[in-house]
Amino acid sequence: MTLYSQAFLVKQALPVPGFDVSNYFPVVGDTVSLTNKSIDNDVNLWTIKDGVNTNRTSATLNETVTILAPGGNIQSLKISNTVKSLVESTETVYGLLSPTEPYYTISVSNKVCRVGDSVTITPTRIYPQVIANAHTVKLELYDANTGALYQTINNVVAPVSVNFAYRGAFNIVLTATETSNSRTTVNKQFRIITVTPALALRASAIEFTLKSIETFTIEDPLGTTINTISGTNVPAGSTVVLKFPSSHDPNHRYRIQGLNLKGTLANPIIITIDSTTQMLIKYSSYWGIILQGCEHVVIDGKGYQNIDLGIHVTKHDNYEQGNTAIQITSLSNFIELHNLEVSKPSFAGIFCKTDPDVNNPATLRGNFTMQDTRLHNSYVHDTAGEGMYWGYFDNSEHTKKNSAGVDVTYRPHNLNDTKVYRNRFERTGWDGLQLNNATGATEIHDNVLLDCGKASEPDQNTGMSLGLEGKVFNNYINKVGGAGIQFGALGPVDIYNNVIVNIPEGSAALYLLNSKDVPEQNVGINSNGNFYNNIPINVYNNNLITTGNKATVGAYNVCQHQGFVFRNNVVSCANVSSKFAGQEATTLAVWEANALNNVVLNLLDTTAQKFGSISKGNFNIYSDSSIASGGSVLGEIYDFRGFKNWTDNDKFIGAYSGVVRVSSFFLQLSSIAINSGALLTDATAVNVVMTFLGNPTHYMISESSTFVGASWVGYTSSTVPFTLSSTQGLKTVYVKIKNNNVTTDGVSDTITYQAGRQFLIDFASITVYSKATTYLGAAATWNTFNSPVNLISASSIPVGQSLSNLKDTKNVASTYGLIVTDAFDGVDSNITLPGTQFPYEYNAVRFNWLVSETLGNKGSFNITGLDDTKDYDIILYAHRNALTSTYNFVVKGVAQAFSSRHTDGTGVVDNQAIYNNVKSVGGIIGIDVITTAATRGFLGILDIREKV
Structure with a gap:
């Protein structure tokens, strides 16, 4: 008995506490399950916190908690065994107030x-x-x-x-x-x-019954053990259904070749199955399925029965060799693979490229481009080499002699517009996903890569190894042997909304490959004598979690990447003061200058960030997290989950925005209005009304869009005073608001400050008190009238009649832009003109007196709406012979004499403005005496403006 006890003590290890949480962000009132996942524990001690009641303890295996209050509630599990007592694990459950917004x-x-x-x-x-x-x-x-x-x-x-x-x-x-x-x-x-592409009608499909290697009479290395689907027998638009023989032995091996299958974009050739269960194709040696010289071919794993992962290509367990499960080579083009499972090859899972051959110019860049290759909705796992190996491994330019002894300078072919999405790569020996020489609209997104690079092969142990231009986004990479993503830029690259975690000691989350032999990466030599490039590389809104002491982003220090931008990322880089390494000091300084709004985590304390649980891979954040705001918009504003506006802040840091909108954390300034939206002010003191959602604590106001010199002011009211600068003209006022969690962008409004406002006659309700004539102009403006005969629709208005439905000088119904003229009749006319003030730079309204040598008109326009406490500048103009007249201009009964205001001797100068600083007090303005007769002409008022 004693010996047994001693053996037990030796075998028992340190207890490892841990538990799963069913929901890190429950609504208040929800119950959350806490499932014990501890190892080597004999005793459990839970401490449960619901946000309201005193902490509860228990010794049960598992627990539950009903959250009763919003905010973080720390749940604790301490375990013990005979080796150690009370080792603790904690998880925080964040209660949400009832989220009534529609998520x-x-x-x-x-x-x-x-x-x-x-x-x-x-x-x-x-x-x-x-x-x-x-x-x-x-x-x-x-x-x-x-x-x-x-x-x-x-x-x-x-x-x-x-x-x-x-x-x-x-x-x-x-x-x-x-x-x-x-x-x-x-x-x-x-x-x-x-x-x-749609499958052919089942009755029209070509059935292809496979023969196993074991059933061939001779294993002929020249190809008798290969099931060849030849383009000779399969026209474009065909659907080929793979079938096992009726005597199929599940332990047999198969090799399938698609040879010179030539579909078209409209009529591709589809290779598929018709089965309710997965077709498991075991192979050994070289490959399981190969496409050679094929175009517009789809390998469709769903089949006629629409099953997921319907074709599974796997290396036979009894054979050591089985290089590549699926190969696409020999100038194959326009290939789509989907709903496939690939496993256990002794090399790569899916191989896709045509190697450059200096004896075959068709294989070289410029002569061949692999176009629109796609892998999606598939599962690749347990590979000895790469999960997928697409594109020649090297992007460089090389020179090599061909068989004729001629030097050939070449590069491998491009893969253009490649798409790799919604796949899962798991337990790969080398890189999980390798794609090189990828150009055009390359997109790699929504892939999951777990435990890749297991073999720890140097430079082949990453989550992704890429040479590309394009976008890499929404990928989840967890636990890899080396860098999360290593890449060489061949053109603009955007890397965003990726979650990369558990990067080991000695590796970076991102690693930039480069070579002086890649023309895109070497555009010259900088002032320090180093090769450089300016390729735009934008890395933003990623979660990049490393566990070692390497920098978050490293680089191969051959070429200097001067176009690197790093923003809004959540990173961890233990024991390293800098996020970056692997470039010369001047380049690193550029990187640091372009590194904005990033958060460096202390993985031992992420309290401020309020993640669900980094250790459990839950990077959702509570809505008042320190990283729910504070970022800058760069590219896509959807987060890793595809959410936008879930916290009314598209400037989150990292790959996740907050889980919900919370009113105390939400703030949005919609608009501002100066003086209730007025267009003009004659005073510098104005009121600004803010329209917003949320609860601001401060506001800032300025005439500078960057708020230079402005300070935060405590918020007390949505209407705030502001003093405009003294220079007259158009003013733009900017306002932004903030609370403890959010600072909004600036919002603006404009107003014109004009100390002397213009007076514009409102003709909507003119009443004629004495006989007058109106001339309504058509398609003309004031300075294009040559004489009254050019005016149309002249009509006499009886005394006491009000005018309505008036037209402007362009013959459009309007209350402005009219001409009211006293006639050549020698009869005094008195017209009341209701007025209002408008911030227009010129006046579209005129009122005139016609004058002649024989008929001396007298008349007045009684202008209402003038401010008797202010003076006005009046701008007069004269037309034709009225230019040479001498007349008395009467302002509120006081005559102002103007003689020979303009004489040029010709009598033909039209519409000459006569500027007079006539001080007046408003009221009746008219013409009283004409002392010099004019043959015919008219004079009038062009503008009335408050005196400054």
């Missing part, structure tokens, strides 16, 4: 369908236990390759069915809009639906 996820009945099929799209509320604010739901489907809108479905209240008329991939955008305030929450899923 939705999107699910589809089929992520891969075929042309002509329909897919059911189901919006599902995330918090159905809470009554949501009244809202509407809209679905928009976009072609992922062109960006074109495919279909809009408004007022969605139930699952909807969408039919797809053509091949492609589609993004879905769900917008939920609250009825009361038009506030939105948005969910965008990238390439969530892929539409592949």
Whole structure:
């Protein structure tokens, strides 16, 4: 008995505490399960916190907690065994106030369908236990390759069915809009639906029955053990159905060759199955499936029965060799692979390239480009080499002699517009995903890579190894042997919304490859004598978690990358003061200058960031997290989950925005209005009204868009005073607001400061008190009239008649832009003109007195609305012979004599403005005496403006 006890003590290890949390962000009132995952524990001691009651303790195996208050509630599990006592693990559960905003996820009945099929799209509320604010739901489907809108479905209240008329991939955008305030929450899923070519009618499909290596009479290395599907027998548009023989032995091996299959874009050749269960193709030596010299071919693992991962290519367990499960080579082009499983090859899972051959110019760049190659919705695992090996490993330019002894300078062919998405790569010996020489609209997104680079092969142990231009986003990389992503830029590269965790000691999350022999990466020599390039590399909104002491971003120090931008990233780099390494000091200084709004974590304390659980891979953040705001917009504003506006802040840091909108953390300044939206002010003191959602604590106001010299002012009211600068003219005022969590962008409004405001006659209600004539002009402005005869529609207005439905000088119905003229009748006319002040730079209204040598008109316009306490500048003008007249101009009964204001001797100068600083006090303005007769002409008032 004693010996047994001693043996037990030797075998028992240190206890390792840990537990799973069913929901890190429950709504207050929800119950959360805590599942014990500890190792080597004899005793459990839970401490449970619900946010209200005194902490509760228990010794049960598992626990639950009903969260009763918002905020963080730390749950604790301490365990013991005979080796050590009370080793603790904690997890924080964040209670949410009832989120009444409409939050939705999107699910589809089929992520891969075929042309002509329909897919059911189901919006599902995330918090159905809470009554949501009244809202509407809209679905928009976009072609992922062109960006074109495919279909809009408004007022969605139930699952909807969408039919797809053509091949492609589609993004879905769900917008939920609250009825009361038009506030939105948005969910965008990238390439969530892929539409592949329709299969031929089953009766028309070509059945291809496989023969196993074991059933061939001789294993002939020249090819008798190969099942060849030849383009000679398979025309474009065919569907080839793979079948095992009726006597199939599941332990047999198969090799399948597609040789010179020539489909077209409209009529591709499809290789598929017709089975309700997965077709397991075991192979050994070289490959399991190969495409050689093929174009527009689809390997479709769904088959006629629409099963997931319907074709599984795996190396036979009894044979050591089985190099590559699937190969695409020999100038094959326009290939699509989907719903496939690949496992256990002794080299790469999926191999896709044609190696450069100086004796075959067709294989070299410039002569061949591999176009539109796609891998999606597939599973690659347990490979000895790369999960996928696409493109020649080297991007460099080389020179080599061909068989004729001629030097040939060459580069390997490009892979253009390659798409790799919604795949899973797991337990690969070398790189999980290798793609090189990728140009054009390359996109690698929504892939999961777990435990890749297990063999720790130097430079071959990454999550992704890339040589590309394009986008890498929404990928999850966890536990790799080396760098999370190593890449060489061949053109602009955007890397965003990726989660890279558990990068080992000695490796960086991102590593930049470069070579002086890659022309794109070597455009010259900088002032320090080093090769350099300015390729734009934008790295933003990623979670990059390393466990060692390497910098977050490293580089091969051969070429200097001077176009590197690093923003809004959450990083950890233990024991390293700098995030960057591997470039000369001047380049690193540029990197640091372009590194904005990044957060460096202390992995031992992430309290401020309020993640769900970094150790459990839950990077969701509570809405008042320190990284829920403070970033800068750069490229996509959807987070890793596809969410936008879930916290009304598109400037989050890292790959996740907050889980929900919380009113105390939400702040949005919609608009401001100066003096209630007035266009003009005659004073520098104005009031500014702010319209916003949320609860601000401070505001800042300035005439500078960058708020130079402005300070934060405590918020007390939505209306705030402001003093404009003294220079007259158009003014722009900027305001921004903040609270403890959010600072908004600046919002602006404009107003014209004019100390002397212009007076504009309002002709909407002119009443004639004495006989007068109006001339209504057509398609003319004031300075194009040559004489009254050019004016149309002249008519006499009886005394006491009010004018309505007037037209302006362009013959358009208006109350402005009119001409009111006293006639050549020698009769005094008195007209009352209601007035109002407007901030126009010129006056579109004139009123005139016609004068002649024989008829001396007298008359007045009684202008109401003038401020008797102010003086006015009056700008007069004269027309034709009136230019040479001498007359008395009367302002409120006081005559102002003007003699020979303009004489040029010709009598033909029209519309000459006569500027007179006539001080007046408003009221009746008119003409009293003409002392010099004019043959005919008219004079009048062009402008009335407050005296400055």
